[in-house]
Amino acid sequence: MVFAGPPTGALTRMLAEFESLAMDNRETTTASVPQILQDRFGRHVTYLRMSVTDRCDFRCVYCMTESMRFLPRAQVLTLEELWQVAKAFTELGVTKIRLTGGEPLVRRNILWLLREIAVLPGLGELVITTNGSQLESMAQDLRTAGVKRVNISLDSLRRDRFRRLTRKGDLAQVLRGIEAALVAGFERVKLNSVILKDRNHDEVLDLVQFAVESGVDISFIEEMPLGLVDEHDRLVTYYSSDQIRQDLAQRFDLLPTTESTGGPARYYRIPGITTRVGFISPHSHNFCSSCNRVRLTAEGRLLLCLGQEHSRDLRRELRAYPGDEAHLKQCIGEAMAIKPQGHEFDLSEQSVLFRHMNMTGG
Numbered sequence: 001m002v003f004a005g006p007p008t009g010a011l012t013r014m015l016a017e018f019e020s021l022a023m024d025n026r027e028t029t030t031a032s033v034p035q036i037l038q039d040r041f042g043r044h045v046t047y048l049r050m051s052v053t054d055r056c057d058f059r060c061v062y063c064m065t066e067s068m069r070f071l072p073r074a075q076v077l078t079l080e081e082l083w084q085v086a087k088a089f090t091e092l093g094v095t096k097i098r099l100t101g102g103e104p105l106v107r108r109n110i111l112w113l114l115r116e117i118a119v120l121p122g123l124g125e126l127v128i129t130t131n132g133s134q135l136e137s138m139a140q141d142l143r144t145a146g147v148k149r150v151n152i153s154l155d156s157l158r159r160d161r162f163r164r165l166t167r168k169g170d171l172a173q174v175l176r177g178i179e180a181a182l183v184a185g186f187e188r189v190k191l192n193s194v195i196l197k198d199r200n201h202d203e204v205l206d207l208v209q210f211a212v213e214s215g216v217d218i219s220f221i222e223e224m225p226l227g228l229v230d231e232h233d234r235l236v237t238y239y240s241s242d243q244i245r246q247d248l249a250q251r252f253d254l255l256p257t258t259e260s261t262g263g264p265a266r267y268y269r270i271p272g273i274t275t276r277v278g279f280i281s282p283h284s285h286n287f288c289s290s291c292n293r294v295r296l297t298a299e300g301r302l303l304l305c306l307g308q309e310h311s312r313d314l315r316r317e318l319r320a321y322p323g324d325e326a327h328l329k330q331c332i333g334e335a336m337a338i339k340p341q342g343h344e345f346d347l348s349e350q351s352v353l354f355r356h357m358n359m360t361g362g
């Protein structure tokens, strides 16, 4: 078993127990353990997004309410459980893992988890999505831990507006975090901007200009109806990717590409410039037919689709069958049968999903 530098002696003991339990179970269960993950529609699942915590130091208006209540700790997967899930997925052919949240960098000992996942055989890419608040002090450690690329959320370059959108965020701190990420030498840094009409849509040109000057990529995201938010009406603030592209055409020549980073973004290039401009458009350009990913919620629910509730409770399995790797892989394999064909996002209130993005692992 590949397991370097566990944080506690208890953990080492636990893993040794797991290993012997797994040996006991091997004869009865390995015969039917799947080797790759494929759903009913022939799509291969090669990408896992893990929400490592539902907690966050921001309260972005499109993600949660100001009075958001977080899960009791016992309901959230432990770092060891997260590692076991990551290991099982890589053994089932997953080559890319993203840690997200909530804010992944506020989870205690997250560097330990990153280091352990980074060395799992078969994993090609370990990446992270963060709001940037902790990057100033953590960027170098993340790079050393084996994180290849980092996505940083940035919805505004105006201090007051940034605070209003995030409710708690400090723009200067996030900009210092972006700087630290550039210095740390990640293979790629990308900004993510959720654009809302009349809130920050007038900044799309400035945001791309900032990305170009910083030498990073940028993706614009259409707001999704995940979790109830009370600060605005999503139907009213909807701003389409097509509209953003029209706005950008005032200053930038955007050429479509077939490039992909393994996610849902459609990328455009500006001639002579390294920056790529991406669009994640769940409403206007549905990307489900090429879906290669599943998500693990902070409480260990394996979600087969961002916009549907089809799921398998892996926390229950992990805790009922401690250390039984074959059983865990069996459950993951079975879950492929319920991966839906696609999401049915609709911005009208009636169809809003109760689950917030911070739980889901956006």
Ligand code: SAM
Pocket (backbone or CB within 6 Å): 056, 062, 063, 100, 101, 102, 103, 104, 129, 130, 131, 132, 151, 152, 153, 192, 193, 194, 221, 222, 223, 224, 225, 226, 357, 358, 361, 362
């Ligand atoms: N806290 C980290 C961050 O903000 O980057 C990681 C988690 S956050 C849930 C991941 C991404 O989801 C962010 O880029 C955020 O802007 C985006 N997001 C959150 N709520 C969203 C929503 N309702 N619709 C679309 N994107 C959303």
Ligand code: SF4
Pocket (backbone or CB within 6 Å): 056, 057, 058, 059, 060, 063, 064, 101, 102, 103, 131, 153, 357, 358
């Ligand atoms: Fe926190 Fe990210 Fe949600 Fe903002 S989008 S509240 S930073 S989890």
